[in-house]
Amino acid sequence: MLGQELGLHQDSSSSGLASEERHRRFCLFWSTYCIERPTALRLGRPSTIRDGHITIPKPDQYPTLQGLTSSRQSLIHAVEMSRLHGSAYDDLFCPGALALPATHRTTRGQAIAAEWRALIASKESSMARWDEDSRGTIGELMPVEFAQHATRATDYLLLVAIYRVAFSKPSTKVSSECIAAARISLREHTQCIALLVSYNNDPAPFELWVNGGLILFPFVPYNIIFCSVIETANLADLESLKTYVDALASLAKKPEYTSCTKQLEILRALHKLALVHSEIRAQMQLSSCPSGPLSSSAKDAELEGLPNTLGGLPSWHDRDGMWNGSINLTNEPSVLASQPWADFGGMDLDPLGTQLGYWIQESSQDFDNFGET
Secondary structure (H helix, E strand, C coil): CHHHHCCCCCHHHHCCCCHHHHHHHHHHHHHHHHHHHHHHHHHCCCCCCCHHHCCCCCHHHCCCCCCCHHHHHHHHHHHHHHHHHHHHHHHHHCHHHHHCCHHHHHHHHHHHHHHHHHHHHHHHHHHHHHHHHHCCCCCCCHHHHHHHHHHHHHHHHHHHHHHHHHCCCCCCCCCHHHHHHHHHHHHHHHHHHHHHHHCCCCCHHHHHHHHHHHHHCCHHHHHHHHHHHHHHCCHHHHHHHHHHHHHHHHHHCCHHHHHHHHHHHHHHHHHHHHHHHHHHHHHHHHHCCCCCCCCHHHHHHHHCCCCCCCCCHHHCECCCCCECCCCCCCCCCCCHHHCHHHHHCCCCCCCHHHHHHHHHHHHHHHHHHHHCC
């Protein structure tokens, strides 16, 4: 608002200034633009800066200054992505857009997602060139690697949101495009956490990302992957949930990152539910195998083979990461056998309701603690 009151977005307001001062004013406005647009989308509000009111040239029209090529390219990407933040709200998330037929959101979502993917590819190319040129000139590479992973995590996060709205189906199933973007975002978040765990220098440069991005952003891709595991029992996705939880648990042990504890409790509970649900699905597939119904003793023998860890994944699933009921699971102890109702002997009925009941009872304290934040 202040920038617009000062006329920073209008070319005529700086027509009498020297070239260097004009470029400085332009860069100041675009920096404000890049902060305001994403913030407005995350708050669910329209941007106060309308593209039609901007008359100053975009950063790609500025002369390249010696030694600042990478900074100029970063600003170009940031401005274009901020523009798409505004388009995403206006065409997908605002009340008016949500009231339109789903075909409208699908069409606009496809167009916005295509532009967003093209920008991600362009940023990846620029980061690769910059990383190659800067190695040997930068003393500490960890902050650079962290920034690259954090950028990918947030870039794919918005792509997840676009796919979730634009490609929503009548059922609860999430589109394959949305799941693929969520996998990348969660993987990059995990990489960021792993870097923080191994970093023993001053953590101050990362506090903003930890207090904002780390605590809030992973919930969206994590929940998408969680729903995918519940729908498909994909073991690769289940492993990614476990990897993220384990990394977050290691980070929460460091005094400067204890704020992650609340998030860890809720995500660990969700991973536990996904693990138990996948084991029950495997049990049901084994008991309905073509060879005929299993006897009680056979069921008990099969239950003893159900996994409670994710070691040895290749022997449990096919190339698509799905449960393979034809494989004899005989190596790992069962989580099911450790539950209180296991002492009552074989159960012909599906124990899913009982299992969920115990899970909710055990996790209620975690949810209560998380709600107090």
